[in-house]
Amino acid sequence: MTTCLCRTELRDGFLCARCRSATAGRLRRLPVLYRLLQPELQPAAGAPSYGRVRLVEAPMPAMGLVLSLRGPGGIVSVLEDWWSAMQASRSGSAPVITGTYDERAIRAAKQLTFHLDYLANDWDQGTQFAKEIRSLDETAMDIVCPHDTLERGTLLGPCPAEQADGTVCGATLRHYRSSMSRVTCPWCSSVYPTHSWARLKAWIDHDREDREQEDQELLAG
Structure with missing residues (x-):
């Protein structure tokens, strides 16, 4: 048996x-x-950095x-x-x-x-x-696929916050219904309030365009 x-x-x-x-x-x-x-x-x-706020403490994974x-x-x-x-x-x-x-x-x-x-x-x-x-x-x-799908959030893109060593965070940002007025990075804890979302979108779009250009150059080379 x-x-x-x-x-x-x-x-x-x-x-x-x-x-x-x-x-x-x-x-x-x-x-x-x-x-x-x-x-x-x-x-x-x-990733490129342009006018971002440096963090006081190093982020925790x-x-x-x-x-x-x-x-x-x-x-x-x-x-x-x-x-x-x-x-x-x-x-x-x-x-x-x-x-x-x-x-x-x-x-x-x-x-x-x-x-x-x-x-x-x-x-x-x-x-x-x-x-x-x-x-x-x-x-x-x-x-x-977590059990509470509402808390999965809407995928936005990479966090553009600059860390203490000058590198860009780049962790995945999500917007949750439970936090309607802000977006918080799970990696570096940077907070993006509602009034900064237009600038945040511009940063994310800029990073995406740069990455796509780098990919194209690698393929062409």
């Missing part, structure tokens, strides 16, 4: 039909969640969880590690890792889905695999 992820006792295999189906759904969703987490990242420093999901040891690494472990358990060759991180997430998830019958019925690590995939999916879903 073995115990499934949902604590159901099984005579054969390691995942019941319901947990197997749920795991398949999570594997389909994880590459999409990986991509949807991108806008939540703190953009790289180096507010989206470390997003970085952990998108960085080393995150969604892509977990999927590829389980893919590699599954291949090794079947005496198969090690996966060939190529492509962008988005492509790698898709490929690893597809391979695990393709072998889900083996993972659920024959591999003694099947329960642990499903448990880790569930945890990863739930963590990413809590960020991308």
Whole structure:
């Protein structure tokens, strides 16, 4: 007898039909969640600065969880590690890792889905695999699709506030219904009251145009 992820006792295999189906759904969703987490990242420093107020204190990271999901040891690494472990358990060759991180997430998830019958019925690590995939999916879903969708806010763009070291914050700004009269940066805590929104939009648009121009120059070069 073995115990499934949902604590159901099984005579054969390691995942019941319901947990197997749920795991398949999570594997389909994880590459999409990986991509949807991108806008939540703190953009790289180096955007142009023009007349912004310097901060007195250095900002504290507010989206470390997003970085952990998108960085080393995150969604892509977990999927590829389980893919590699599954291949090794079947005496198969090690996966060939190529492509962008988005492509790698898709490929690893597809391979695990393709072998889900083996993972659920024959591999003694099947329960642990499903448990880790569930945890990863739930963590990413809590960020991308929180339970209180009204508090998700309207995406505005990167914060243009200048930090103490002269770099631009660049964290994702959102407007929440619960804070109608102001926009607050979750990274550096800069506050933009209603009367500054026109200037804020101009800053965001200016940064976006500069980034698009840089992308075009990179492609052309």
